[in-house]
Amino acid sequence: MNSDFTLAIHSLTFLALQPDRMSTSDAISESSGVHPVRIRKVLSLLKRNGFIKTKEGTGGGFIFAQDLSEVNLWDLYKVTSEGALQPKCLESNKQCVVGANMQRVLLTIFLGAEEHLGMYLKDYTMKEIVDLINQQ
Amino acid sequence: MNSDFTLAIHSLTFLALQPDRMSTSDAISESSGVHPVRIRKVLSLLKRNGFIKTKEGTGGGFIFAQDLSEVNLWDLYKVTSEGALQPKCLESNKQCVVGANMQRVLLTIFLGAEEHLGMYLKDYTMKEIVDLINQQ
DNA sequence: TCTATCTGTAACATCTACTATTACACTACT
């Protein structure tokens, strides 16, 4: 799994603490230590999925577009990392019973695992993340 | 996550289907399409944890050492990949509330996620994997 | 005791996915 998921969480938390004004990718970059271009890439994904609004030009940037308690971590996972749990096992030997069937079996199991993970992540909303951050 | 976990599952399934004789790393390599040295590396980990027995020299190889229904996927995950879910977010800005606290918050959440994953994986024993493989 | 066949492991090479960086088009405010 790449870190787009955690970067999305970080960015949205940052935006949640600046609810009244737009934040730039440079500001989020400074907070997260990640290059601004990558911030824009991940946030443009979040924009396409309606989590945030963006504005170009002077005074522009990113701002949260939904209620904090309406966005949960499973939503963010799906957008940024769905399928990341899937194992990489492609070219096993079809002549062998194990090689021929393992991929199908693992796929089933890992799909279930991701679904299971979803139930856990759904319980964390951005509101709760912000609360946890503030409990320094 | 690297593929040591799925490779361990593949290898043990292979051994489970050859319960009466030792299998070589070359045989498992042919079935899985993975280099024999890596097979030996992963299996030597499984040996140290008591899942299999090994024998060097002529006629040697690997053989399952436990009852199929006593080994579950969580056991294997712990040995091969524990902590793999953890996000990589180290150098965020400590001057910023978000940067300063995000790592702690994410650590908590991802530890919980892995624990949750564990409950799911515990339900799959090697016996069930073998049964699934045989349901071609 | 010699040889062939294994595992065990270290060292190195290669490959791939992630991340950073550069560059620039486009938008919007002043």
Added chain:
DNA sequence: AGTAGTGTAATAGTAGATGTTACAGATAGA
């Protein structure tokens, strides 16, 4: 017009996963 932003493509750099080579040590059998 000029400045400050996003949007995005293209390229470079890096780290981790994987493959490969090499060889020491164990064991069985001739």
